[in-house]
Amino acid sequence: MTTQGINHLGLTVLDLSSTTNFFTKGLGWSLLAKDESYPRTTVSDGACRLTLWQADTSKPVTAFDRKSNIGLHHVAFEVSTKEMLFALADKIRSWPGVRMEFEPELLSGGPRMHMMCLEPGGIRVEIIWPAS
Template sequence: MAGKLTCGVHHVGLTVPDLDQARAFFCDVLGFDVVGGKPDYPSIFVSDGTVLLTLWRAADPITARAFDRRANIGLHHLSLAVANDDALDEAWEKISAHPEVIIDVAPEPMRPGSATRHFLVFIPGGIRLELATPFAKG
């Protein structure tokens, strides 16, 4: 088959233990907007104008098992793009200051010698989130 059947990500759905906590992180820290939701599911949809996230509350957050990226099949982490190094540094300042964020990898080159930088954290609710600058050409 010569042509690609897809043209990008439509949305990413994340199961979270607490919708209010997840909304507060994505909207208050990262600047996303609430663009919809389904109260009977319950869920909210948030967007930064480029990516749409569906945040679904686990049916029973108390008994839900946390995802183990090394043991389970599924989303290893969500990576969001930032415009440049200044934007990465600003995001790092805001996100790392959040009291419920756990630092996984502080800002660093994506690989040795790379101009592309990133960092990884566990956001409130335990999802692993990466922010990264654009891939450097060459």
């Protein structure tokens, strides 16, 4: 093998501040870096690192359509317990700008469970409890 996993995932978002707050305050991630001159932040949960880039809203922006755009379909994060999955659903369900696609439900017949939402910047986020 020549590579050793993902160093970070770079995502362009509609509102950098809202998305950064979603990850840091909503999901409890750490803010690692912030660069106002090239609007971006870097956040991490200790295992995964995301670089969030502000979309240039002086030009027309197009929301992502997972069925017709090439690129990121969604990003999935794992939680260690079923209780954590439901606790996060309770917390982010009413988070400003979040759209719940579906609440926690069985994944492929269970016992695994997952949920899906769009965070305030428009990125589709899945949270999975692997039941193992």
